[in-house]
Amino acid sequence: MDLRQAIGLLFTFFGLLLSVYGVAHAGAGMVRQGVNVDLLWGVVLAAFGVGMLLLAWRARPRR
Amino acid sequence: MPLHLQLHWIDILIIVLYFAFVVAIGFRLRGQMRTSEDFFLSGRRVPAWITGLAFLSANLGALEMIGMAASGAEYGMLTSHFYWVGAVPAMIFVALFMMPFYYGSRARSVPEYLRLRFDEKTRALNAVTFAVMTLLMSGINMYAMALLFQAVLGWSMSLSYWLSAGIVLAYTITGGLTSSIYNEVLQFFLIVFGFAPLTWLGLREVHGWSGLRARLAGLHLHGYLHMWRNMTHPGQNPMGIEWFGLVMGLGFVLSFGYWCTDFLVIQRAMAAENMNAARRTPLIAAFPKMLFPFIVIVPGILAIALVPLAQWPQAGGHVNYNQALSLMIARFYPSGMIGLGLVALLASFMSGMAGNVTAFNAVWTYDIYQSYLRPGRSDRHYLQVGRWATLGGILISIGGAYLVGNFNSLMDYMQLVFSFVNAPLFATFLLGMFWKRTTGHGAFWGLLAGIAAAAGHFSLTRSLGGPGGWLGVLHTYPSSMAQNFWGAIWAWSLCLLVTIGISLFTAPRSETELAGLVRSLTPRPPAEAAPWYRRPVGLAAAVAAVLIFLNLWFR
Numbered sequence: 172m173d174l175r176q177a178i179g180l181l182f183t184f185f186g187l188l189l190s191v192y193g194v195a196h197a198g199a200g201m202v203r204q205g206v207n208v209d210l211l212w213g214v215v216l217a218a219f220g221v222g223m224l225l226l227a228w229r230a231r232p233r234r
Numbered sequence: 235m236p237l238h239l240q241l242h243w244i245d246i247l248i249i250v251l252y253f254a255f256v257v258a259i260g261f262r263l264r265g266q267m268r269t270s271e272d273f274f275l276s277g278r279r280v281p282a283w284i285t286g287l288a289f290l291s292a293n294l295g296a297l298e299m300i301g302m303a304a305s306g307a308e309y310g311m312l313t314s315h316f317y318w319v320g321a322v323p324a325m326i327f328v329a330l331f332m333m334p335f336y337y338g339s340r341a342r343s344v345p346e347y348l349r350l351r352f353d354e355k356t357r358a359l360n361a362v363t364f365a366v367m368t369l370l371m372s373g374i375n376m377y378a379m380a381l382l383f384q385a386v387l388g389w390s391m392s393l394s395y396w397l398s399a400g401i402v403l404a405y406t407i408t409g410g411l412t413s414s415i416y417n418e419v420l421q422f423f424l425i426v427f428g429f430a431p432l433t434w435l436g437l438r439e440v441h442g443w444s445g446l447r448a449r450l451a452g453l454h455l456h457g458y459l460h461m462w463r464n465m466t467h468p469g470q471n472p473m474g475i476e477w478f479g480l481v482m483g484l485g486f487v488l489s490f491g492y493w494c495t496d497f498l499v500i501q502r503a504m505a506a507e508n509m510n511a512a513r514r515t516p517l518i519a520a521f522p523k524m525l526f527p528f529i530v531i532v533p534g535i536l537a538i539a540l541v542p543l544a545q546w547p548q549a550g551g552h553v554n555y556n557q558a559l560s561l562m563i564a565r566f567y568p569s570g571m572i573g574l575g576l577v578a579l580l581a582s583f584m585s586g587m588a589g590n591v592t593a594f595n596a597v598w599t600y601d602i603y604q605s606y607l608r609p610g611r612s613d614r615h616y617l618q619v620g621r622w623a624t625l626g627g628i629l630i631s632i633g634g635a636y637l638v639g640n641f642n643s644l645m646d647y648m649q650l651v652f653s654f655v656n657a658p659l660f661a662t663f664l665l666g667m668f669w670k671r672t673t674g675h676g677a678f679w680g681l682l683a684g685i686a687a688a689a690g691h692f693s694l695t696r697s698l699g700g701p702g703g704w705l706g707v708l709h710t711y712p713s714s715m716a717q718n719f720w721g722a723i724w725a726w727s728l729c730l731l732v733t734i735g736i737s738l739f740t741a742p743r744s745e746t747e748l749a750g751l752v753r754s755l756t757p758r759p760p761a762e763a764a765p766w767y768r769r770p771v772g773l774a775a776a777v778a779a780v781l782i783f784l785n786l787w788f789r
Contacts, residue, residue, distance in 0.1 A: 172262045174284060174416050178423060181255050185248060185574065192244050192570045201568045204438040209570040212431055216574075219427070 179223030186217025245573030260405030286518025295586025306534025310458030353674030373634020428578025436536030474713030483719025658684020658729030676737030684729030
């Protein structure tokens with residue numbers, strides 16, 4: 172099992188979940204310091220997750 | 235004012251997903267656990283970046299997360315001494331100078347190294363004290379976390395205990411050390427991503443670092459953003475310690491005693507795939523360790539700058555600084571992010587427990603069961619014993635948590651006794667690794683003398699408002715922290731002197747037996763032709779440069 176793949180999956184999933192929730196509830200108490208925290212941080216998490224998945228994919232064992 | 239976080243379905247979903255995920259990792263790794271070495275040392279085939287992040291995270295228990303934010307609120311950047319003085323120098327030292335013996339000797343645990351280097355009684359002393367302290371610390375961590383969850387979520391203590399213990403059991407009993415290490419790495423990223431927005435949003439609200447400085451000045455909290463400015467006399471700073479006691483007590487004795495000898499962290503490096511990876515493990519850990527003050531201490535400082543003291547939760551008539559992190563989460567996190575922040579706390583809680591339990595079961599199985607109770611059985615037998623020890627270790631941790639929950643002062647006394655036992659340890663290892671004349675008798679009696687010195691120091695001094703001085707008061711320290719640091723200095727010094735004295739009068743082991751265990755009798759690892767970041771010395775130089783910069787910048 173490649174740990175990068177596992178971490179990538181979890182963070183991509185968390186990121187998507189948060190950003191969708193942030194968009195769906197935009198306005199309703201979602202904004203702190205002028206930022207839609209769930210949306211913005213969700214995107215950051217997803218980007219990190221995808222980055223980890225890419226690293227795992229590049230290092231995948233080839234036959 | 236009590237503080238309550240309201241959980242929405244999205245927060246609960248994030249927590250449940252995290253639980254499901256960690257258990258799945260354990261089950262995915264189950265098939266790889268064929269021998270006891272797979273289970274206790276991950277088969278020694280883990281890459282350096284993974285062992286490095288696990289080395290860091292194993293130490294990031296719940297107590298540390300909650301305590302460092304609390305200390306940030308109470309003392310400001312002075313708290314970063316616990317990172318920039320009290321951890322990173324020791325991490326450089328263990329990587330460059332001690333890992334060659336731990337990894338090179340093929341010892342399977344730190345107590346086993348002590349048997350190879352010294353004798354059975356020194357190993358037994360270290361193994362038994364480590365096993366007992368590790369489980370009780372795990373229990374104390376559980377209690378601290380459950381207390382926080384009870385306060386902010388209204389969960390009962392028992393729910394927190396059994397839920398987290400059940401999940402930790404599920405993934406450690408299946409995947410052993412590998413599972414624990416993988417979850418520690420996951421925990422590292424969850425903590426970074428779960429807490430970094432607190433610093434970011436908090437600094438946004440106060441308009442940056444200079445805005446924070448101005449606000450703290452308005453609250454008459456001068457010097458809150460400096461670590462060296464008020465260190466000439468103990469009376470100048472709220473920690474009540476001057477630079478010498480701090481550098482020697484915390485920076486040298488306590489920090490080297492922990493980072494260089496504690497099997498909880500050393501076990502991660504022992505699992506590395508080769509000597510180079512083992513030596514780079516603490517150095518890879520040192521980079522994020524140096525930056526952690528910005529995500530655990532700074533939120534505490536921001537909490538004190540942003541939330542008026544009157545609005546802080548109280549405990550026993552005092553401001554409860556332990557709520558600093560939860561105050562910040564309540565202020566800045568909407569639903570969804572609350573789930574992520576709680577997952578970060580839960581992750582530190584659970585992997586702290588998993589780390590303690592996996593270190594315990596290796597020491598129990600190799601150094602106690604295999605050595606004294608049932609030697610000479612098959613490897614399969616010891617693998618089974620390790621799995622049962624996991625269950626036993628978790629149950630004892632829970633027992634410890636209930637115990638400190640019922641007898642609150644017990645927690646303080648336990649931590650006190652642990653500090654007595656840990657304080658002299660580094661003197662023993664230093665002499666063992668660097669002076670071939672050191673003997674087993676010297677090491678054993680030196681350790682006992684050091685423990686006695688720590689206990690004696692505590693019985694003959696006291697701190698303002700703290701316990702101690704049971705046999706008379708020769709000196710009064712301005713804070714219990716100062717008393718603790720100075721006690722460690724006494725314990726270390728006496729252990730060093732007694733070990734040297736007794737070694738000179740007892741017969742040393744032959745030099746052939748000590749090859750690979752003592753520096754002067756071990757060939758140096760060859761200089762490698764690799765880029766600097768793949769060489770331990772190159773990495774260590776980079777760590778040292780960043781460390782010096784941080785100390786100067788925040789002086």
